[in-house]
Amino acid sequence: MVPPDLGGPPTHIHSREDELFTRVQGRVEVELDGTRHVLGQSDSLLMPRGVPHVFRNPFDEEARVIAVVSPPGWRTATERCPSCHPGAT
Template sequence: MDRQSFIKKSGAGISYALFSGFIFCKSQDDEVGTLNYNDPKVIRDADGEVLNVIGDIQTHKLLGSETNDQIFEWVDNVEPGVGIPPHVHTKEDEIFRVVEGEVEIAIDGESTVLKAGDIAFAPKGVPHTWKVVGSQKAKMITSALPAGIEIMFQELSELPAGPPDFEKVAEICAKQGITFV
């Protein structure tokens, strides 16, 4: 069977026509004939903006502004004993991938230790917390879907050095829909 016959008989022609229409849809702000998509990007290990977010040393790798606000990804480089208190997100899901070291993570009351190569998923609406355990620094790649939380991290990184003012931290996090439990 030739290609044209296959398309006609399988209904793929209709699917292609509909799908093409979605791809080439334009917003009112777009010029006719232009596509709105994100540019591909390669991010090297040394690339990214480094922020100290209350002891969590983060390197922001892939920002929402680069992904149509679909995903934000960063690398945590954290000393033993450092962690994040139990909290709940209302806007984003998170994925944690341990690259080096060990991270104890608790999601919805279930606690486990993640080692290099392990991944955990914390959906929005579910309480979770993590802490670096053992004697080795941990490196963890964290993703938030959708993006937006990077704005909160930027604001938290601008707080004065020293022990954090928890009320101020909670106020900043609340703007992103995050509450501590």
């Protein structure tokens, strides 16, 4: 779930993982290597490893996406990154 008016994480790169977003509901904006994409009904976007990207929901409705990361391990890596979590110190 991506809440309305969410600014999203800072632009970032995954050094070992590819990430695939598939939009299920609403719209979500993804900036991939400086190019803006708005994912609408049934759209998908592959964010290859090593390519700068960020996602956000500047729209007034909730969005839902399915994010697939390959190979596994990304969640573990982000849990080790305090700055990746709101309110972390």
